[in-house]
Amino acid sequence: MVTSVTPRPSYSFLRYRRLWEQYIAPQWRLVSLLTIFLLTTIGLQLLTPFILGQFIDAVTHGRAADTLFVLAVVYLCVAFFARGVRVGETYTAERLAWITTNALRLDVARHCLRLDLSFHHQHTPGELIERVDGDVSMLNNLFSRFVLVLINSVLLTVGMLVVLLLIDLRIGLTLLVYTGCYLLVNILLSRIPPPYFVKARQAEAELFGFLEERLSGTEDIRANGAVDSVLHRLTFFLRQRFLLQRRAELVSQEVRGVRMLMYIIGTLIALGLDAYLYLSGTITLGIVYLIFAYTMQLWDPLREITHQIGDFQQAVAGLSRLDELLQTRTAIPDGELEQLPEGPLAISFETVSFGYQAAKPVLHAISFSLTPGTVLGVLGRTGSGKTTLTRLLLRFYDPDEGCIRLNGVDLKMIKLDVLRSRVAVVTQDVQLFHASVRNNLTLFDRSISDSAIEDALKTLGLLEWSQRLPQGLDTILRSGGESLSAGQAQLVALTRIFLAHPDLVILDEASSRLDPVTEALLDRAISGLLRGRTGIIIAHRLTTLKHVDEVMILERGRVGEYGPREQLAQGSESYYSRLLQVDDMEDAK
Template identity: 45%
Template sequence: MRELNRKIPLKEYAGLLRSYLKPQRKSIIWLSVLLISGIIMQLINPQIIRYFIDTAKTQESTTPLVYAAVLFIVVSLVHQGLTVAAAYIGENVGWIATNKLRGDVAEHCMKLDMSFHKSHTSGAIIERVDGDINNLANFFSNFAVSLLSNLLLVAGMLVLLFREGWAVGLSMTGFIVFAIYAIQYIRRFAVPHWGNLRAMSSRFYGFLGEHLEGTEDTRANGATGFVMQRFHSLLREWLPLRVKAFLGWASMWITTLLVFAIGNAVAFAVTAYLWKLGSISLGTVYMIFYYSELMAKPIEQIRTQMEDLQKADASIVRVRELLQTQSAIRDGVGVPLPSGPLAVTFDDVSFGYDDDLTTLNHIHFHLQRGKVLGLLGRTGSGKTTLARMLLRFYDPRSGAIRLDGIDVRDTTLPELRSRVGFVTQNIEIFQGTVRDNLTFFQDDIDDQRIIAVLEGLGLGQWYQSLPKGLDTPLESNGGGLSAGEAQLISFARVFLSDPGLIILDEASSRLDPATEQKLEHAISRLLVGRTCIVIAHRLATIQRADEILILEEGRIIELGDRVRLAADTRSRYNQMLQVGMEEVLV
């Protein structure tokens, strides 16, 4: 919480505003013009009222009064129109700026390595990307301009009050100084509570998002009671923080009411004294009181803006903290990978998710271009970790990984991931059309090529059944698709990207035999002219492998030609063939 309570330097506020408001200079200028025009309208109306009252006492003709009344109405209507226009432009500016910031934060999160995403739940990240940035909407929309315009309004009223007499101007100046000091003093006690509240909100929504995603597993394993107990525990922890934050807001609101009451009392006292002396007219008395009432509005808005600022304080710190988080995976210098199948080399690679835990230990092997490697091992032996490192989801603690002699850390991440295809048993289907899910929202892939790939994978009949063809919408998480169809869609994605290295991570483990046979045909087509690493638990899937690599507790315990190992009665692979691979790998 210490980070959230730290005061943000003024230059950081200015830098944030400059970064996201600079592209909207014209809108900011128009907003400033409208607000300044509104200030002028507010300063004119009390003068019209004074003229009306004093004229009504001294003249019998009603014509000047009619003119004054009409002018008052016109000025009021113009002021209201200016207020509406300023509000519209201000809100538009705020949403454009926050959406730009939201996009920058979301893009930054997408670039962070897997260790970040493993340590932060999706709900917590969403709360930062959306919740924290929503708190900045008013800060961007009109904070600086509105704060300046309110200060100008107060300054304008003071100038006009000093024209009526030094006693009036001095007393109201003292009131304003006291009011701003009192509000700022109370604000110091409220800021930490808003920061703590935002942090607690992030924790709660992170927990909620995680368990909503895992509802099926939660129900199946009888963990509903625990989830609800934790849910209520977080709510009990949240409530006192919410109460403290509310009390901080209430203290500012009550202080403002007291300040307004004191201001009215000062205006009553000064005007009563001066009117009794005969130094001011009745119209001037009303005008001074009107200004004192009007002064409550900019002070109230300044208070509200300070409240918005205290919310923005915590959100800015949290957003800044997120943007300053650096990915452990740095982009390479841009060495291009060659076309065609890619050779794979692991040169004494060691890796662990934690400093005191080693998942892969001195892995060393070479897979030639166009060859297929069967990767076997028990659950937790490091198979999937090895595959993820080829995509640079993680970098080795020591050693090097090379594709065709090029260190994967020397090429750019987009280049690397366009040349390495990764197919898993858990297929993500996104909310969008069939085309979107096949091309990952790229619009430069020809429809005829997509259709040809679908037909080649045995999805031609399925494609013909789609009511809108490639424009048919798909539900998130694959609703409406069978496991086989979803798996074949994942293969179609790889075909369209045309990588030089394919990684199949137990891609057929959940399929029925008929669907798996169709998938085997798709795999056979996919492997033509490509290097492949197959992670599998079934013998049928591994039969096409040229070489076999067996991992155990992060170490290579067997590596060699599949046919040779199968014929060697002393090999581990031969043992799997004799007793059944599923039995050995349990």
């Protein structure tokens, strides 16, 4: 059972175009606003040195104080306006970045939740968090500013060079050639750091995966005295991340150093030429300042262009991992049938075989059928394949051979949403959320009213139990089920699926021992839940089997015994009747 991956062409710009069309194009209003802000910034950047140049010339030519005052006021107004435009630009860009990346985060999370269990067994939750949030965050700039800033920086560079060419051809041409060299060297340099950052991010994903797994197993780790070994391992992951992150930062600093050197050389060339022309009397002091100011300003868009390209290359790493994830297809293709007849469902397994790995079959040619409204009890040693059987019924996996039918229809033909709305499962490890009992029962579905919850609790004989909880339905449960016993957690889960009105109920009983009160409550709830429904119970307590009509004993993935409960109980040779005898003896002790 392998999750299939369909590789796509790896052209970064092609990928980027697809993302642009899907997430950025719909935000065209914000994009237009951002374009206006950026264009205005360019205009203002070209204008301010010009005003200062005029001011200097006015001073050196001894113009009237009024002219100087007007120029100073204009300069101040332009400077304030430019600040305002910057604030507007930042606000719009952030808005665009968060709207678009959150849409992508949602899509990635939705996609992960739809992938089959084999995918989730291969990837730790920590790793997926890093994909859904870490990688997407790297796209912030790509989604909001990349194209616009790149276009604007190119325009600004061209604008500055044109102005410099117009002021003085020699200076303009020298800086034009220098700009070409600067860009070429920097684009080549910007390819160096990304692979180091990719490795550092991978180490980060591994660290998060490790932390998530160990923190969720805190109880077992402490109980087994494994805290020191966990910390030792954590030190290893932290050190690994530290070394890789430090290496990446150092390489990045080295590249920045070379860039700085080029900047200094460029400035020296421009200043040298400037001084030469001034001393030879070709240009005025105002023009000297103008050339100096434009040369200084030229580095901003050039830095921005190389920064954007470097950023794009870093984002590409995240982008390709996201793309790979989004291209991962579930091994469980959806069916097309949108409806199944109302009422309890009939089940049939026809020589079903399955293994999580091809070489290790877990179920071997399992065949049985249940008529609507019948309840089957499944027994077997640990590892005999009981849970696997129920996973196949929910299509978390598909059989390698044979066919499973509901009301005569092959499971593969039924839409997954339809199937999972009619079949519900209570697992051994009930997933409780850090939320109120109400939300845990409704799974945050606000359309389920309190009176519907109370009716369900009443039918299952749990109303009193729920009223005894410290704050009734408002009692806050802690995630991981720490606040409830395994039996109580199952009571919550039974009510949860009762509210979903399934027609086939699968119950994987908690194997831990239950106190008599909880046991009695569970028994009542199970009878309430199974009334008028088809059911499969993986029973760990023989008392539960009083609810079942038929019994199946699984032995190493094969059907060892199968038949009506009464009949098996009476047959002295049957494994089931021997189990009952052992149980009677235990009770007699």
